[in-house]
Amino acid sequence: YPPERIRNFSIIAHIDHGKSTLADRLLELTGVISKTGKNKQVLDKLKVERERGITVKAQSASMFYEHGGHKYLLNLIDTPGHVDFSYEVSRSLAACQGTILLVDAAQGIQAQTVANFYLAFGEGLAVVPMLNKVDLPTAEPARAAEQIESAFEIDASGVLHMSAKTGLGVDRVLPAVIEKIPPPGGRIDRPLRALLFDTWYDKYVGVVCLVAVKDGAIRKGCRIVSSHSKTRYEVAEVGIMHPEPTPTTSLQVGQVGYITCNMKSISEAHVGDTFYRDKEPVEALPGFVPAKSMVFAGVFPVDADEFDRLDESVQKLTLNDSSVSVHKETSAALGQGWRLGFLGTLHMDVFRQRLEEEYDANVLVTAPTVPYQIKYRDGRTQFIRTPADFPSAAAMQDAVEATLEPFVSATMIFPEQYMGAMLELCTVHRGEIQGHTFIDESRVMLKCRLPTAEIVTDFFDRLKSKSQGFASFDYEEAGYDASDLVKMEVLLNGEPVDALAAVMHRRTVAAAGRDMAQRLKGVIRRQLFDIIIQTAANGKIVARETVKQLRKNVTAKCYGGDVSRKMKLLNKQKEGKKRMKKFGKVELPQEAFLDVMTTS
Numbered sequence: 193y194p195p196e197r198i199r200n201f202s203i204i205a206h207i208d209h210g211k212s213t214l215a216d217r218l219l220e221l222t223g224v225i226s227k228t229g230k231n232k233q234v235l236d237k238l239k240v241e242r243e244r245g246i247t248v249k250a251q252s253a254s255m256f257y258e259h260g261g262h263k264y265l266l267n268l269i270d271t272p273g274h275v276d277f278s279y280e281v282s283r284s285l286a287a288c289q290g291t292i293l294l295v296d297a298a299q300g301i302q303a304q305t306v307a308n309f310y311l312a313f314g315e316g317l318a319v320v321p322m323l324n325k326v327d328l329p330t331a332e333p334a335r336a337a338e339q340i341e342s343a344f345e346i347d348a349s350g351v352l353h354m355s356a357k358t359g360l361g362v363d364r365v366l367p368a369v370i371e372k373i374p375p376p377g378g379r380i381d382r383p384l385r386a387l388l389f390d391t392w393y394d395k396y397v398g399v400v401c402l403v404a405v406k407d408g409a410i411r412k413g414c415r416i417v418s419s420h421s422k423t424r425y426e427v428a429e430v431g432i433m434h435p436e437p438t439p440t441t442s443l444q445v446g447q448v449g450y451i452t453c454n455m456k457s458i459s460e461a462h463v464g465d466t467f468y469r470d471k472e473p474v475e476a477l478p479g480f481v482p483a484k485s486m487v488f489a490g491v492f493p494v495d496a497d498e499f500d501r502l503d504e505s506v507q508k509l510t511l512n513d514s515s516v517s518v519h520k521e522t523s524a525a526l527g528q529g530w531r532l533g534f535l536g537t538l539h540m541d542v543f544r545q546r547l548e549e550e551y552d553a554n555v556l557v558t559a560p561t562v563p564y565q566i567k568y569r570d571g572r573t574q575f576i577r578t579p580a581d582f583p584s585a586a587a588m589q590d591a592v593e594a595t596l597e598p599f600v601s602a603t604m605i606f607p608e609q610y611m612g613a614m615l616e617l618c619t620v621h622r623g624e625i626q627g628h629t630f631i632d633e634s635r636v637m638l639k640c641r642l643p644t645a646e647i648v649t650d651f652f653d654r655l656k657s658k659s660q661g662f663a664s665f666d667y668e669e670a671g672y673d674a675s676d677l678v679k680m681e682v683l684l685n686g687e688p689v690d691a692l693a694a695v696m697h698r699r700t701v702a703a704a705g706r707d708m709a710q711r712l713k714g715v716i717r718r719q720l721f722d723i724i725i726q727t728a729a730n731g732k733i734v735a736r737e738t739v740k741q742l743r744k745n746v747t748a749k750c751y752g753g754d755v756s757r758k759m760k761l762l763n764k765q766k767e768g769k770k771r772m773k774k775f776g777k778v779e780l781p782q783e784a785f786l787d788v789m790t791t792s
């Protein structure tokens with residue numbers, strides 16, 4: 193297949209607009225999978241994807257298709273829609289020349305339609321809009337087309353109408369892809385230049401690399417070099433995803449496919465790397481800007497003995513998800529573990545679930561925090577990864593010029609009648625409204641700058657409930673601003689419990705302090721003396737609770753919190769290993785830490 197008979201394209205859309213369903217129909221139409229009518233999101237291969245009904249991992253599939261008397265090789269990349277996986281989308285787009293922008297004709301443009309459009313537009317890709325779900329009685333294709341024109345300033349007059357569910361109009365999709373998306377560039381007679389854009393770990397063959405061949409060709413047995421590490425490899429296998437790995441004799445210029453080359457360790461596979469042929473060095477491709485972690489969380493093995501095994505699992509999984517950042521961390525309460533950086537809280541949840549399901553791990557994940565920054569008078573800046581890094585009161589006085597917190601630039605799309613509720617929501621969360629536009633006569637697109645810390649908690653749930661589900665939301669990181677940060681400390685009978693400290697904006701301390709004191713009260717067992725729980729910031733007490741001493745004839749207060757999942761984890765912890773921490777005379781059982789520190 194010469195480049196002019198190849199098309200590399202992806203499907204981008206808001207979550208649930210039908211990307212994966214359209215991918216199923218296209219794979220059926222080209223005979224890659226059989227037409228049983230039972231195929232459901234076949235490219236969503238991970239268990240977590242099937243359970244949650246969302247795509248978290250981009251997958252590629254090659255198809256053969258005849259059009260206008262010619263045979264074409266089409267490579268489709270199905271991508272996630274949710275903002276937390278946008279790094280996955282942007283990497284996949286580097287292997288494509290164009291994309292189908294799929295819009296649900298009943299819902300119209302949503303926040304992630306906008307975000308994904310700009311990702312593709314920024315990469316210089318050809319964007320072909322298409323309207324899906326026209327079978328729904330509530331579909332308003334004319335209105336959706338109008339929104340596409342006004343939001344993106346692209347011509348939507350001849351936009352294709354289809355139903356990925358019923359198959360209506362799906363036969364016109366691939367001809368449109370061939371006609372509207374340009375073929376890959378590059379030349380077969382130039383030295384090999386291949387972009388490594390995804391990797392995963394396979395039990396049997398080890399590290400698998402997904403590559404886009406930009407020039408030349410790659411064959412089994414040829415010797416290649418990594419631009420990143422200058423390590424040499426012999427190619428053991430090349431092939432295409434069809435949709436399972438299927439060996440071929442070579443991957444030629446313009447093609448997307450996989451290679452294996454006996455990489456000894458997982459750390460050798462560097463997403464964004466360029467491979468070239470031994471003794472024929474080429475200029476490396478630009479690669480990818482590393483993902484910027486938006487939230488951090490501590491991850492710890494439930495059983496400390498499992499640390500080494502979990503370490504390997506974390507490495508293997510980050511090979512498949514290069515947007516996770518990893519640092520080792522030791523917590524006084526939870527032992528040895530990691531501080532992992534994620535693109536959002538859904539990303540964090542999915543990572544936890546994948547560790548448990550794909551690697552059979554039992555992990556504790558602490559509540560997420562954002563990367564605050566301290567600017568010192570001597571010009572240094574420091575990231576606050578854990579509250580222990582926060583400067584002391586004295587240092588705050590003498591050495592600190594400013595404390596800063598990260599912000600996001602948010603886009604919300606909703607029907608006009610929710611304007612008041614959405615403005616209020618932004619204000620309550622310390623947001624700054626930046627303006628709004630109408631994308632049709634009754635739908636508003638609102639822009640707002642918000643502290644990242646505000647959106648990692650329940651912002652999304654409140655957005656959905658205040659708009660009866662009609663508002664959609666997307667964000668991108670938008671730098672740092674000076675912010676009045678404090679460290680909230682937790683004291684038990686006057687003794688600080690470092691593991692429970694937290695950094696936050698001064699305005700949120702009162703509520704967080706009360707919440708923490710109440711939750712601790714609920715989980716601390718009565719002892720033979722009163723236990724005073726205090727939360728404090730800047731030397732001032734913000735909340736106080738007392739656990740009354742145990743008196744005769746009163747049975748000990750049983751452990752209270754919502755514990756089903758945590759207790760299951762704890763039961764897996766070997767007997768005799770239960771950790772009890774002492775603070776002064778106060779004993780705090782492991783369950784208490786779990787309850788107040790981890791997310792369930």
Ligand code: GDP
Nearest residue numbers: 207208209210211212213324325328355356357
């Ligand atoms: P994705 O998140 O964009 O990958 O969306 P999915 O392909 O997972 O589809 C989300 C939901 O919409 C699923 O329940 C699909 O069955 C449904 N769906 C997809 N396409 C259509 C369509 O054309 N018509 C109708 N009525 N439902 C559809």
Ligand code: MG
Nearest residue numbers: 211212246247
């Ligand atoms: Mg999907």
